[in-house]
Amino acid sequence: MTTLAPWPYPRWIAHRGAGKLAPENTLAAFRLGAAHGYRMFECDAKLSADGVPFLMHDATLARTTNGGQGVGGELPWHALSQFDAGSWHSRVFAGEPLCTLEHAARFCRANGYLLNIEIKPTPGTERQTGEVVAQHAARLWHGAAIAPLLTSFQVEALESAAAAQPELPRGLLLDALRDGWLATAQRLGCAAIVCNHALWDIGTVAGAKAAGLRTLSYTVNDDGAAQRLIDLGTDGIITDRVDLFTPS
Template sequence: MSAWPMPFWVAHRGAGKLAPENTLAAFREGARHGWHAFECDVKLSADGVPFLLHDATLQRTTPERGIAGERSWAELARIDAGAWHSRAYAGEPIPSLDALARYVLANRFALNIEIKPTPGTERHTGEVVGREVRRLWAGAGSLPLFSSFQPEALAGAQASAPEVPRGLLLDKLTDGWLDTALALGCQAVITNYALMDRALVERLHGAGLKALVYTVNDPAAAQWLIGNGVDGIISDAVDRFSPAA
């Protein structure tokens, strides 16, 4: 597996809430605030094209309804993913992973790709995203980080792109979570920040894993987590935190 690719501070879904999440406009806004590492959500279109969207359905961040993964990429590429946020972003399209990779690589940014499968497509999504990342990052100096709440998605990515680092996402500490992370060859566990404390950081470090947290927007919480030894923070607050700090 490749070296750990992420700096400490990671901008959530591009620029958190300052621009429409998971769009190229959001990445540009995050970069404008000085951030150089980003997180995004990736799933598959009906015809197997990886694209950026958090929800399984379209209605929260577009004027369309229904399951996004049941649409072809040709349909998805025409959908307005910006007007829901503000008029300034009306017409901003849903980006493909291919388009995002070109932007990230051109600017030498780090990227955390959360594999966010349409329910029922977990392993297949991981396999396809793994293959695409191998193709898109071929010859690049560093690779992105894969993460997912779905172990089957990480297993798929492990099978198709074993060299790409992996992190298991957790919103609760279920039985066997550490065994799962180790079985998947993960380099990190990324938890809801409310779960993380010094004891958990030390347990992860003792297992040879990095301890990351999401989504931290409060400066006091960030300082407490830093004091307790976390290895990375994912945040919406690109206008309140300095990634150079």
């Protein structure tokens, strides 16, 4: 029987800071998630054209900033830093800027919060993004008792992160359980599988645990789904509903 290494992270993780209650991937979202009692946040990290890791989910700027139809990763950080990343959500957040990974790290470390950094490369920059995000994470969390968890759907990004900073914990994100999913996670030296919550059942959880992997789920927004995952013995629940679930 495989003995799992100790898992330092809480069960409940606030998706993109505060789910949908604040503009995603901003410090405003982290603050609101924290106000609801969450101690760990998930965020998306990509690179500016001049190599600054910043938080944004989409490749393009249109949905979550006033930056027009351009690709975020094609602009330098100075230009990105001028955009409004809050007005799209609601007037109360007007003027909220994009957040660098460094800003997120300072906030988390100053307050004792933990972070799940999803490496979200601009298409074509998977290896560079994995390497740079890992290098920055190692620097920003140097000396921290608990390192951030690096996750990605992109195998190339995780390979580069592992090569750059092998001591940082990693998780493979999955939207389907393709052939060889466990073997891929093991080859990448992952500590966890993070997948669509509907993919976990007694068999898949048992298989992951037997392989020495922790089991996390996205994005869980109703009581029934959450209770099913708790009953299965999974390790982490990523949710938008920071107003519904009381983290433990």
